[in-house]
Amino acid sequence: MALQNPFHIVLVEPEIPPNTGNIARLCGATGTILHLVGKLGFSTDDRYLKRAGLDYWSEVDIRYWDNLEALTASFPGGRFIYTSKKADKSYVEFSFLPGDFIVFGKETKGLPEELIAANPDTAVRIPIIGKVRSLNLSTSAGIVLYEALRQTGALQGA
8 A cells, every 4th residue: 555645653752672573564455655853762673573573574665763852843734643552632633644654652651741842732641541640652542543544544455
């Protein structure tokens, strides 16, 4: 599937290789661009990272950034959606647009609270009904990305 205006998944300082590998595979399956930001908690040559992505790495457009500021400065017209369990708005209440950048924080800390507080209109959360504290990063990326794809009609006829 080649989207005319693809979505972007942004991982800020991801720490766990299989999560990033699974998200890379998700991006390859959906025509989504993957941005890896800041210090990674692993080498991109990591065998667990490659194993999670299987043999799909050639299908993924991966871009590397020193920090989130460099990424946002390179896409001045881009709309950045920040995910956090501390956001007020659920992802299902948010209206996604083609080309949105969906930003996820590191597995152990998430995104900085001040970033969420500074962007309340573009901060979303995935509701958790039970007593579990959080969801796996790759699960979260899949949930939000597929809702964005559904809302924008990208899944029709796929």
